[in-house]
Amino acid sequence: MTQQMPPLKKYAINGVDINALTKTINAIKCEPALSAFQFRARNTWLGGGLNHSTIQGFFGAGQEQARPASFTFKADEPPVLLGDDRGANPVEFVLHALAACLTTSIAYHAAARGIEIGSISSELEGDLDLRGFLGLADDVRKGYHHVRVKMHVASNAPADQLANLAKFSPVSDIVSNSLPVEIVVETH
Amino acid sequence: MTQQMPPLKKYAINGVDINALTKTINAIKCEPALSAFQFRARNTWLGGGLNHSTIQGFFGAGQEQARPASFTFKADEPPVLLGDDRGANPVEFVLHALAACLTTSIAYHAAARGIEIGSISSELEGDLDLRGFLGLADDVRKGYHHVRVKMHVASNAPADQLANLAKFSPVSDIVSNSLPVEIVVETH
Numbered sequence: 001m002t003q004q005m006p007p008l009k010k011y012a013i014n015g016v017d018i019n020a021l022t023k024t025i026n027a028i029k030c031e032p033a034l035s036a037f038q039f040r041a042r043n044t045w046l047g048g049g050l051n052h053s054t055i056q057g058f059f060g061a062g063q064e065q066a067r068p069a070s071f072t073f074k075a076d077e078p079p080v081l082l083g084d085d086r087g088a089n090p091v092e093f094v095l096h097a098l099a100a101c102l103t104t105s106i107a108y109h110a111a112a113r114g115i116e117i118g119s120i121s122s123e124l125e126g127d128l129d130l131r132g133f134l135g136l137a138d139d140v141r142k143g144y145h146h147v148r149v150k151m152h153v154a155s156n157a158p159a160d161q162l163a164n165l166a167k168f169s170p171v172s173d174i175v176s177n178s179l180p181v182e183i184v185v186e187t188h
Numbered sequence: 189m190t191q192q193m194p195p196l197k198k199y200a201i202n203g204v205d206i207n208a209l210t211k212t213i214n215a216i217k218c219e220p221a222l223s224a225f226q227f228r229a230r231n232t233w234l235g236g237g238l239n240h241s242t243i244q245g246f247f248g249a250g251q252e253q254a255r256p257a258s259f260t261f262k263a264d265e266p267p268v269l270l271g272d273d274r275g276a277n278p279v280e281f282v283l284h285a286l287a288a289c290l291t292t293s294i295a296y297h298a299a300a301r302g303i304e305i306g307s308i309s310s311e312l313e314g315d316l317d318l319r320g321f322l323g324l325a326d327d328v329r330k331g332y333h334h335v336r337v338k339m340h341v342a343s344n345a346p347a348d349q350l351a352n353l354a355k356f357s358p359v360s361d362i363v364s365n366s367l368p369v370e371i372v373v374e375t376h
Contacts, residue, residue: 015236020270025322032325035318039280043287045308048203051291053284055276060318061268071276073261075288080249082208082296088243088259090289090359092227093281096241099231100263101278102371103239105321108270120233130223130248133293133358134213137220143361149371163373170321171278173331178366183290183337185351 016111027061034062049083050076091144094175095124101171102149109165110157118154147175204299215249222250237271238264279332282363283312289359290337297353298345306342335363 011019028035037060043053056070075090077083088096103120110117125148132142153162166172199207216223225248231241244258263278265271276284291308298305313336320330341350354360 012236015238017270024270025324028319028322028324032319035322035324035328037316037318039277039283039314039316041280041283041287041312043284043291043308043310043312045291045295045305048200048295049292050203051288051308053287055280055284058266058280060266065266065268067266067273071280073276073281073284075284075292077292078246078248078253078255080253082205082212085255088261089227090285090292090357091362092229092243092246092259093261093285093288094359094362095227095229096231096243096261096263097278097281097285098369099229099241100239100281103231103233104237104263104265104278106373107233107236109323117233120231120239122231124229124231126227128225128227128358130225131216131220132361133356134216134223135297135356136213136216136223140223141361141365142356143358143365144367147367147369149369151371151373153373153375155375157375159373159375162375163371166371166373168321168323168330169278170316170331171282172369172371173320173329174279174282174363175367176369177329177331179332179335179363181286181335181337181360181364183339183351183354183360185294185339185341185347185354187341187343187345187347187350 013111013114014107014117016108018111021108021112036060049081049089050074050086091126091128094144095126095147097171098147098149098169098175099124101169102151102166105169105172106151106153106162106165109168110155110162115155115157120151120153122149122151124149201299201302202295202305204296206299209296209300224248237269237277238262238274279314279316282332283314283335285359286335286337286363287312289357290339290354293357293360294339294341294350294353297356298343298350303343303345308339308341310337310339312337
């Protein structure tokens with residue numbers, strides 16, 4: 001898979017437009033209501049462990065934000081979990097979300113502080129005991145019980161400063177800390 | 189995007205092979221060590237808010253599980269968040285992971301109980317206050333502060349029974365409850 005760097009932006013550090021970032025921060029400081037965002041997804045079951053999600057519009061910066069096209073993602077389970085491996089499985093998508101968010105958080109917050117980053121790569125592992133999902137042991141949690149992230153960053157900044165920037169990650173917060181999830185099921 | 193149902197399996201309910209599910213449960217009951225799974229992801233920054241993850245092998249059912257090919261996913265931010273919208277953003281991937289996992293949990297656990305499901309669809313919303321990520325307010329969390337999921341299930345089973353089956357979801361557990369995430373940053 002060939003990946004291209006986005007075109008260079010004027011006044012950019014780490015590919016982040018510093019003028020735009022400063023404008024965003026100042027706008028939210030003046031009008032905190034602009035900071036309310038709502039992201040959305042729709043999902044449809046396709047049988048067994050296979051389903052797919054569609055992600056398009058969201059609300060943010062005081063208005064509905066349309067996108068010209070939607071993003072779609074399949075999820076499935078591997079054969080050992082009774083699926084056909086037509087997509088990564090849901091807990092693997094959590095690791096992608098976490099890796100992506102930690103990376104972006106370091107790149108953006110470093111940019112805001114004038115710290116140049118040459119490269120970022122990471123490896124993630126999530127440990128899960130299937131007895132939780134299967135309902136075979138009440139004292140075993142259903143999701144990951146531990147997640148480890150190893151990040152490699154090319155930068156002159158000290159590692160502990162970069163680790164502190166990673167702590168701004170929304171997905172890291174979502175995974176690390178409890179969050180109210182309201183689930184309503186309707187039948188027809 | 190055209191989606192096809194997987195081929196029907198013998199002894200399947202909801203597309204889940206009941207013989208295989210029973211064998212898995214019995215194998216883990218006899219040897220709990222088989223329940224240890226480890227999922228993995230690798231991520232590479234591509235500049236600004238753009239990065240991509242690769243997901244392939246994992247450990248489970250007592251051995252390394254190879255896959256013939258990897259899954260790759262880009263993540264980016266929309267223009268209002270200073271990206272180029274080349275992929276869904278990290279917190280949107282969390283909603284996909286959650287939707288996929290709730291759906292699969294209902295399909296599998298219903299199958300295990302002989303409950304037939306005709307269809308499942310869902311809509312998810314996650315509310316986020318950007319002041320958290322930007323570090324503008326210490327009392328505002330960085331990730332979602334609320335997530336709402338509305339699921340529509342075609343089934344003769346009562347809605348509250350299906351809602352209880354959704355509670356087996358590993359991603360719902362990961363998002364709802366706190367989880368130790370160990371992050372190590374190395375510089376070079």
